[in-house]
Amino acid sequence: AFFGIVSGILVGNLFSLLLNTGFILPWGWVIAGIIICSGVGLAAGIYPAMKAAKLNPIVALRYE
Known part of the structure; x- marks a missing residue:
């Protein structure tokens, strides 16, 4: 994001x-x-x- 902001300012100035x-x-x-x-x-x-966070870890890992 920072690179996009800086490059936009530089291109605008150019x-x-x-x-x-x-x-x-x-x-x-x-x-x-x-x-x-x-x-x-x-x-x-x-x-x-x-x-x-509401899922039971065992149930969530069952479908891995």
Whole structure:
């Protein structure tokens, strides 16, 4: 994720230099994106973990 953020900023600055325009980085959108992605990642990880925690280990290993 960090590499994607840094490369996006660098490519944006490169294009702004080539096109002689200004590059504005909307930090509010960056922070909102990080918060949304973190929330989705947590939700996608917590649900299976809670479901697995309720299983009996012997029953779960029976299907391995």
